Amino acid sequence: MDEMITYSTQFPVKESFDKKTFVEFVIKWNQGSKYDKFDNIEWDGESYSVQWEETGKILVIDELAHKGVVASRLQKEDEYGLWKTDFILNYVQKYITVRVALETTEFTTDFYPTYYPPFFVKQIIYWEYSGIDADVPVGKDACVLDEYKYCIDGIVNGEAVCALPIVLISKKEDGELPVDVSDLAFKLQGVAHVIFEGDDAVLGTYSKQLDCDGSKGTAIILYPNKNMKRRVINLSGASNENPEQIMTRIINSVYEYSNQVMRIDIDTWEGIQNEKLHFQNGTLLSGRKILEEENAELYEVFEEQLSRTEAANQDLNKEIQRLTVENQALRMRLASKDQQPLIFMGEEVNFYEGEIREIILEILEDYLRNVKKDTRREHIVTDLLENNTYEHIPAKRREQIKTALKGYKSLGGSLRSILESLGFVITDDGKHYKWTYFGDHRYSATMAKTSSDNRAGMNMASLIDNLML
Known part of the structure; x- marks a missing residue:
């Protein structure tokens, strides 16, 4: 079985959102569900360790009183797999954690999550039980920078920390916003704050602190984890894109973070x-x-x-x-709707796991060293390298081969073992050995069985590098 997180968040709630209200909201959430509703739910208003069970699903409420925590889990099975929906209220520290996960099986059909706030989160916000996050309200509405500039000042300068990411939206050159901020805030409610430029305060003020050029028509995502680099999405050309695609680019970036946060x-x-x-x-x-x-x-x-x-x-x-x-990180990279494959595989196959990808990224890295700075090509190649980590396997193989062939005199057992471990098929060809990379005869070289030339090994290493790596 394999577990995939489809929704995860944690945000502060008001003092009035106590454990009794929590359980009432869980029941209300369930009774309003089209597919998960239990027919007979009765609660005495006092017990915090109860469960209800029907065919294919179970709803459990449990309390950890000495820690000040009450939680619920809805578990159900359908054609996609086993769903686990968890709501956890820390009624001492006043915050709530929401997590929805799908445990897939070998029978699971293709499934791609739609990132959208669950009804439970929306009802907490609608009934105004959501709290204040570093002076920014947790809600369904976008906030204008003019009114919350003092909050952003503290967050950008590292004096305050939000529990949720912040999505900052700047206006385009024509003074229009590049995205419908109201719609964006609604879709990110409970997961992120959306703050946009108004008439006075502008994001360019924070260019130095955010290490960006303050471009117009930009979405800047600030993450609570200070070790995670803030994300800049240029939307200045958004008029040429489908509005839904623009929205998805931002939403996916937020969920890529929130669904990967580890909880205590x-x-x-x-x-x-x-x-x-x-x-x-x-x-x-x-x-x-x-x-x-x-x-x-x-x-x-x-x-x-x-x-x-x-x-x-x-x-x-x-x-x-x-x-x-x-x-989750691997799944979201593969399943993100806004990320289309840049290059499709051709006829060549990997000699070892990830070989083709490693070589392409090494080529791009080599190219970046010589490309003219501050050009479109530099920006595209830099972006690709920043978003595609790799292990530099070709370079590691190159060093292994150089070390192994240094001072080559003959093909001893140790050297032969190293070469074979690197994929070489070695055959006897009279006075020479024939070394064939992974048995592909397009990549073959001959080497004398014995050599008195001190440069022979290095020459062969250079030939292998140019032809095979």
């Missing part, structure tokens, strides 16, 4: 269950003093086993989150 344990359903188990284990062990004398050794063994089990559970939960986020 009590902000995940699995983490809450592990913590609950730990608490229950502690409660059981608290009675050990009653039988301590006669069962001391047994309890020590039991406690040690429990401790190991809990540690293993925590490690597994962290690893699951890490792998899910890593997998």
Whole structure:
């Protein structure tokens, strides 16, 4: 099975959004659902550990009282796989975490997520229970920079940190906004703040702090994670693009971030269950003093086993989150609707995993060193290299071959082993050896079985580099 995150966010809520209101909203959300509605949901208004079950789906509410957390999980199965929808309220620190994930199976049909705020998030915002995020309201409306300039000043200067990304939109040269900011804010509600240039304050003021040229008609995405480089999307030519494509470019960039953020344990359903188990284990062990004398050794063994089990559970939960986020990053790169393949594969096949891609990116990197600065070509090639990491495998192979062939005299067992591990097929050709790269006879070279020329090895390394790498 494979898990794909389709929605993930975390934002502050008001003091009035208590755990009772939370459960009421969960039930209201479910009862308003077209496909997930349970027929018989009754809640006594007091219990925070309840569940309802019907064919193919289950809704569970659970509380971790000593941590001030209450959570719900809706789990259902359909033709796409197993859906897990988690809502988690930290009613002490007053923030909510929302996560929707799809656990796919071998029977899952093709599925591409549509990034859109779930009804649960929209109802929190509609009923004005969403809070203030570094002086910026969490809502469905775009904010004008003129009114929130003091907030942006603090965020840009590193004096304040938002829980959510901020999408800054500047006007084009003609004074018009390049995108419908109201529609954008509605689609990003609960996931990001949308702030646009008004009549007075302009984004160009922050060119130095944001390390950009303050271009007109630009979307700048500031991420809460300071280690993540802010994203600049030039929309100055947006009039030539489909409005939906423009919107999708920005939305996908935000979701690429939010769906990859790792949460602490009590902000995940699995983490809450592990913590609950730990608490229950502690409660059981608290009675050990009653039988301590006669069962001391047994309890020590039991406690040690429990401790190991809990540690293993925590490690597994962290690893699951890490792998899910890593997998999510790969999925979103492949499935992003606004990213079309630049180059289609031809007849050539990879000699090793990713060979063709590695060579193309190395060519682009070499080209970038000599291209004229501040030109369209430089900008395009730089953008491609920044958004496509690679392992520099050709360069590593080049160094391996140079080192192996330095001072070549004859083909010893060690050298032969190195060459074969790099893909060379070595055959006997009279007084010479024939070295064929991955058995493809277009890429062959001959080498004397014994050589007195000190440069022979380096000459061969150069030939391999030019012909095969």
